[in-house]
Amino acid sequence: MRDVAATLLALESMQSGWAGGLVASLPRSVRMVPNGGTPDLVLIDGCGSWVTLAHKWLALGARKILVIEPRRENSVDVAPLAHAVDAVGADLRLSETFPGNAAVASMREWMDPNYTEIVVNGFDSARPTEVLMKQLRVLRSIGLSHVALLQIRIVAAAYAAEGCAMLEGRNVQVRLTGAKCGAIPPQHEVIALSELQTARLVVYGGAEARPAEASLTTPSGKHQSPAIFQGAHRHALRAILQGAVLEGGSALRDFAEDAAISELAETPR
């Protein structure tokens, strides 16, 4: 029997199975839309041509779209999608494993203008510039904006970058390193440094619901956030089902900015 409140969902994916568990984990809230039906929500697999698919669904009347793990698309293609979303009053959200982890909220809460430097390091099975993109997305998720990488060096399987960003209206130094490593599950660490406090976030890949670790060290001790065993995609799906705040195309505009930075890193200088 269908719960009358269940959201009818359409799925656009080239991969089999990845979303089945996600949808099955919300048996009262979500049902797949019957053939020919109109979905309340569209889930798009971000490993394909998700920008094109999102345009298609907007044209078909979809007003809630969630893109799962969007790969870096050309920034000049993403910006028009943001306008299209806003033009029809739709809500398009991006769900990404690392920046979308529930523990990111704690880290974001701890960010204040006393931090002078944010250090990000990590490894992933992707190419260095894709690792960079993921780290830029993590920086964005903890409240940094206007990231400018002033120096970047990419070698075959690693990169190192230095730059600056804005954090609550103040300039903050950023230092990022990343490497390609397919031997073990990915991991990214963010460390925010100030003279007296250190905030730290470690996010892990490899298993959907492996909790991230977020901690705040002060002269008087260390606060560790509780472990939350819910992956970013389920968290995002629940948020969009609850309606929360309409994001329009703003997430896309941020994504386009980050994509532009990582595209620039690939440009020989």
Added chain:
Amino acid sequence: MANSANGSRSILGVGIIGTGLAFQAIHARVLADLTPLFAITAVWDSDVQRSAAAAAWLDVRAARDLDDLLADPAVDLVVIASPARFHAAQAIAAMRAGKRAVLIEKPLCATPDEADEIATAARLSGAAVLVGAMHSSDPAWLAAEKVLAEANFAPSLVRSSIVIPPNACFEDWATEAVVDAQDVGAARSPMQPAELMRLCVLELAIHDLPLVRRLLPQGAAPCVLSARLRRPFGYAITLLAGGVLVDMSAIIHGNWETDWNLEATASDARLKVAFTPSFVPAGSGTMIWQTRQRTIVHEPAATNGYVGQWEAIAAILNGERPAPDPCDLAEDFRFAWTIAEQAVSLLEHEVPS
């Protein structure tokens, strides 16, 4: 060698050159733990008051001067814990005086030429030269070396990251100053950025630079890409060596957290060594080696690198293992010095914002 209780000459007599906090907090304590393997037999410091105080504390002879200490037959080997600018002359004098081993607190010396002179003196005299940088002898790093010897590990990124509270905390947990620092003229004017950067590399980063060099292709020369100082104290340096990116950073902050790591990442494997802080006998670091097939973990051991280096000296002098190649020590220093000078050069060319 000093006489042991049964009349044999098995105890190694140690002469101390420079009796500041490194000697007090580290060597005096470790050597006391390693009795009867070693015994401090004489001390000398250019500051007469500190020399006398150290001698009285240990109930050993205060040498009149360096020559007097080096002429003492009860001194088999020396520890050089004086300022770096004196290391080369003192080490060479010790080797020429026939001392069997010289443990030089890091850095080895002040210039690459001095490093070569030390290496030459070591070859000519046959004396063992060791650099007092505890991570090279830390059981966690030794476990890493064992793994690396069997692996074809080619990292693309190496990171040396140091986050620690001020040294004073650890010194206080490790010793009591026999003579207060201000009584030996330690007060200094504020350092200029170039001097600070040299200090950062040659006194702090240098703990791990020989280890970093082991992770790079053989003979890789460093090219510093960016360098800056951090407040309240620290540095952030990026360099390229043999096609490998090296990220070196440190901060001495105002809270209690210690996080001292050496990491190297390749496409097929990853190494991480987490070290314990300086001065305190907090045991060894931990090592984790991960590949797709297996994970090897070295759990913290009871002893640390300070103990390890003294055990290494005993083993070398007993003929149980070879001494480090002095040319390699000189190359370690040249690597660190080059990074320091390139970092200083980048600071000096930086346009003020």
